[in-house]
Amino acid sequence: MKSIILLSLLFFNFNLSATATKIIVRAKAKDAKFVGSSLGGAYIIIRNKTDNSILAKGKTNGSTGNTDLIMRTPRERGKLISDAQTAQFLATIDIEEPTFIRIEVISPYNHKQAQSIVSTELWLIPGKDILGDGIILEIPGFIIDILKPRTHQYIALKDVQNKVFELKANVVMMCGCTINSGGIWDSENMEVTAILKKDGKHLKNVEMSITETNLFEGSIKLTSAGQYEIIIYAYNAKSGNTGVDKVNYVIYE
Known part of the structure; x- marks a missing residue:
């Protein structure tokens, strides 16, 4: 009986353990390239939509991206428009269950008179990373x-x-x-x-x-x-x- 209880507790704790989940967020200028370090970056805030708590925050770092790939190459489904140097914010978030999140991008961070806040919402699933191009939010203007x-x-x-x-x-x-x-x-x-x-x-x-x-x-x-x-x-x-x-x-x- 004790063994059954112990196994049940272990199983219960296992199910409730948080799982590190990675997500890449990028800010891309409308009709142009990505917002990177050369402009001071875009500020990213990832929130738990339920209670508005902040799960991760920080700025995009990296280059504005490959001009030919972004601006000249015809876009095909599934083909990346970013490379290893392209600006991104990589967050690792510990979650126990599917979590509905809100991503806010404040960009350009260092130019207040031109600053826009763009956002989107999505489900983040434990252990199901969102990498590659990640989540791209478009910044107009x-x-x-x-x-x-x-x-x-x-x-x-x-x-x-x-x-x-x-x-x-x-x-x-x-x-x-x-x-x-x-x-x-x-x-x-x-x-x-x-x-x-x-x-x-x-x-x-x-x-x-x-x-x-x-x-x-x-x-x-x-x-x-x-x-x-x-x-x-x-x-x-x-x-x-x-x-x-x-x-x-x-x-x-």
Whole structure:
């Protein structure tokens, strides 16, 4: 009788023992490559959907991936688009039974004005690893950094009145991939425009053109003092990608 009880307890404990289960999560920019170390990574949070507890968290590490494999090779079912160097977050999670999880990706982690939170939910089964490409979450948009004028810059009217006032912005894909004229990410397919506002009212729109890799420029003429705001957006009609950055600056007499 004691032997039967002992065997029953061992069997019961065996069934309840946690099993280490691996899962790979990747963040991929829409119409581009993976978010890797060169951009500061994407931040991953894996939660137990039942109680919202965090099972794993960390950043993706590695390269943006193989350009030919991701962007030029026709996609076939079952064929990987990642390789050994491609950025990933690998989590090992101890679970006792099938667990419904929520995966959140915050990307790009180091560019708050362009940051998106993308999520998905799925069942994680004990001992049934999800490797290879893993779970890929798509990050839409562009990262835009206005370089000129600077945020809250004070500029004397006498220095700019009726002169060419330059606007500059750096625009990249959400993986950091470069934008060029005629390149894989072709600036000819992208509309980059500055919206100029003064004292809260719209003044004009200014089309911006690429002058070197990732750099878009335009110009305006300022005729009066006031509180100015520049909103620069990028838009690609083919991919649906959009991005925005804003700065405020002051022209004083």
